[in-house]
Amino acid sequence: MTRKMAVCHPESPHQSHGLCPRCAMQKYYVENKEILRASRRRNPTSDMLFAAKRRARAKGLEFTITKSDIVIPEFCPILGIKLAVNGGGGRVADGSPSLDRIDASRGYVPGNIAVISYKANAIKSFGTVEEHRRIADWMESMKQPHPAGAL
Numbered sequence: 001m002t003r004k005m006a007v008c009h010p011e012s013p014h015q016s017h018g019l020c021p022r023c024a025m026q027k028y029y030v031e032n033k034e035i036l037r038a039s040r041r042r043n044p045t046s047d048m049l050f051a052a053k054r055r056a057r058a059k060g061l062e063f064t065i066t067k068s069d070i071v072i073p074e075f076c077p078i079l080g081i082k083l084a085v086n087g088g089g090g091r092v093a094d095g096s097p098s099l100d101r102i103d104a105s106r107g108y109v110p111g112n113i114a115v116i117s118y119k120a121n122a123i124k125s126f127g128t129v130e131e132h133r134r135i136a137d138w139m140e141s142m143k144q145p146h147p148a149g150a151l
């Protein structure tokens with residue numbers, strides 16, 4: 001029995017199983033969503049490498065790191081919070097591992113990257129060493145003394 005399969009995008013070349021490559025890939029992602037998500041959670045370095053490569057290209061930064069350069073510690077080396085990919089929920093959280101360029105003026109090169117928490121990276125990205133020091137000093141100096149009898 002020969003039955004002509006329905007074609008999703010007849011104008012698209014390389015039809016296979018009635019789907020163009022794009023729709024076939026989309027179907028694959030939908031059908032394997034959980035498996036793909038689980039594998040990302042187990043092995044997030046590929047994702048991080050891919051995303052970093054994209055950022056490097058967009059910003060014109062040097063990019064010479066490989067997957068083995070990305071080492072995810074158990075805890076954020078700055079804030080000490082536990083690092084966990086997505087916290088299982090598919091969205092970025094404070095403890096999501098994030099690839100930091102230690103010296104922001106340099107690219108993704110071996111020796112210039114560290115995996116820190118998303119939160120630490122977000123804070124760090126906004127200022128220089130001197131600015132962060134001033135912020136911390138100011139926060140410290142503005143602390144209200146404990147009201148009498150509170151302790």
Ligand SMILES: [Zn+2]
Nearest residue numbers: 008009020023
């Ligand atoms: Zn299609």
